[in-house]
Amino acid sequence: MLKIVKPQIAADPVNIEIEINGLSKVYQTKNSTFQALEDVSLYVKNEEFVSILGPSGCGKSTILRILAGLEDATSGSVKVAGEEVNGPSAKRGMVFQSYTLFPWLTVRENIEFGLKLKGMNAKERKEVSDKYLELVGLERFANSFGKELSGGMKQRVAIARSLANNPEVLLMDEPFGALDAQTKQSMQKLLLDIWKKEKTTIVFITHDIDESIFLSQRIYVMEARPGKIKEEINADLHLFKNGELVDVDRFMRIKKHIISLLKH
Numbered sequence: 001m002l003k004i005v006k007p008q009i010a011a012d013p014v015n016i017e018i019e020i021n022g023l024s025k026v027y028q029t030k031n032s033t034f035q036a037l038e039d040v041s042l043y044v045k046n047e048e049f050v051s052i053l054g055p056s057g058c059g060k061s062t063i064l065r066i067l068a069g070l071e072d073a074t075s076g077s078v079k080v081a082g083e084e085v086n087g088p089s090a091k092r093g094m095v096f097q098s099y100t101l102f103p104w105l106t107v108r109e110n111i112e113f114g115l116k117l118k119g120m121n122a123k124e125r126k127e128v129s130d131k132y133l134e135l136v137g138l139e140r141f142a143n144s145f146g147k148e149l150s151g152g153m154k155q156r157v158a159i160a161r162s163l164a165n166n167p168e169v170l171l172m173d174e175p176f177g178a179l180d181a182q183t184k185q186s187m188q189k190l191l192l193d194i195w196k197k198e199k200t201t202i203v204f205i206t207h208d209i210d211e212s213i214f215l216s217q218r219i220y221v222m223e224a225r226p227g228k229i230k231e232e233i234n235a236d237l238h239l240f241k242n243g244e245l246v247d248v249d250r251f252m253r254i255k256k257h258i259i260s261l262l263k264h
């Protein structure tokens with residue numbers, strides 16, 4: 001049976017990494033106001049992989065930017081690791097759809113960027129960047145520059161750079177949205193491998209239903225105008241084994257259900 005539960009704060013508060021309660025966001029434009037989010041509540045457990053899925057314009061990126069501290073909430077509470085978010089922090093790593101590497105730095109220097117800012121010495125930085133270069137399979141490209149890399153490789157660097165800072169949560173805004181289908185698939189598998197090894201808490205924004213089911217343990221499905229959580233869905237990773245779909249029936253049930261939610 002497909003298990004569908006209403007959005008709620010989980011019973012085990014000790015294990016909660018992200019807690020959003022009654023979040024609303026109103027954008028003020030020159031002549032009008034626009035309610036982008038209305039009364040959004042959600043939680044993400046420590047080490048959990050959660051997707052936020054919904055049509056373009058439903059407020060997914062707004063939630064992520066507020067979580068990252070890049071945007072203020074109009075009302076409501078947004079907590080990460082028990083602390084109210086009130087500005088950007090290295091504790092929250094971000095990976096965007098557009099490639100955000102520093103073009104004048106090599107792959108290694110990009111990965112070490114935040115560590116250098118923190119004052120870590122060169123030897124320690126190299127140890128950390130070696131680890132994350134290996135994790136994303138880019139050891140041979142340590143000295144390359146962004147323009148020499150494919151889109152998928154750039155996103156690997158962006159993921160390595162975020163993880164090198166040892167963030168409490170990784171916030172990903174359609175990171176594979178600009179990639180071709182095959183690269184996208186291999187990046188999804190890589191991300192799952194990384195998540196299992198690193199045990200990072202991940203919030204992943206997407207409008208791709210298959211991607212959300214493939215990657216996440218839970219999915220928050222949103223609706224637009226104003227942006228709200230429509231339903232919380234338990235997907236589970238047992239649908240897949242070594243990246244291959246093994247429970248086609250259950251996958252299709254979840255997918256059909258999400259399609260019908262998005263239609264209405």
Ligand code: ADP
Binds near residue numbers: 058227
């Ligand atoms: P999504 O990520 O789901 O595509 P967004 O969070 O980017 O949606 O945007 C939600 C809504 O808020 C959209 O209608 C968008 O036009 C509007 N919006 C986003 N940013 C701003 C802004 N800075 N000023 C005014 N409206 C905005």
